[in-house]
Amino acid sequence: MKYYFKSSKNLYLLLFAVTIFTINIVNIVFNTPMIVDQHWAQKIFYVHVPSAWVGFLSYFIVMIAGLMLLIKKNDAWDDVVVSAAELGTFFMGLVLITGPIWARPIWGTFWIWEPRLTTTLILFLYYIGFFMFRSFGGNIERVRRQSAILGILAFVNVPIVFLSVQFWEPEIQSHPQVEMGSQPPEILYSFLFSLASFTLLFFVMLRYRTFLQRLKFND
DSSP states (O other): OTTGGGSHHHHHHHHHHHHHHHHHHHHHHHTSOOBTTTBGGGGGHHHHHHHHHHHHHHHHHHHHHHHHHHHHOOTHHHHHHHHHHHHHHHHHHHHHHHHHHHHHHHHSSSOOOOHHHHHHHHHHHHHHHHHHHHHHSOSHHHHHHHHHHHHHHHTTHHHHHHTHHHHSOGGGOOSOOOOGGGSOHHHHHHHHHHHHHHHHHHHHHHHHHHHHHHHHHHO
């Protein structure tokens, strides 16, 4: 850690991201409006959706880095694959935690096997299998190539999760189909700020995690 933060750029970027994220959390707790029939559960929306966005972004980076690894045959891309996959799975886990917390007061139950929840869980479990393969797959060069392919294939599920509310009949949907453009400014602007703060924090985390991954193999 001390080697990474010897760079003032890295240190200032971390402090900036943490400051913005802290402001975001304070804004969510104290300034975002209560919604009728949802009350405090509504505030989870400002964490739940940005976490999903960052998770999808992570898996997109896994796909791009995996393609670059296969094309360029440069193992440095494998560090990005692993780092982005870990962060994506962390944030998708956060989605699966915050979702049921929101669902309990709204749906009356923590979990419903509806399309978006189910496809999100499948994506999360796929990456659990990804990490098991990384740990027990054997030869490191073969594992790198094959896990890059797994990361590319996994991204197929991302648009399925995102568009699941359009793919299946409305009768089996439980997720609200919210158009953010139609939301009041106090909701829309807070949401966009939360989205930006999560994205900034993610990129700081990705830089640091990739640094650690490279340090691990250079030692």
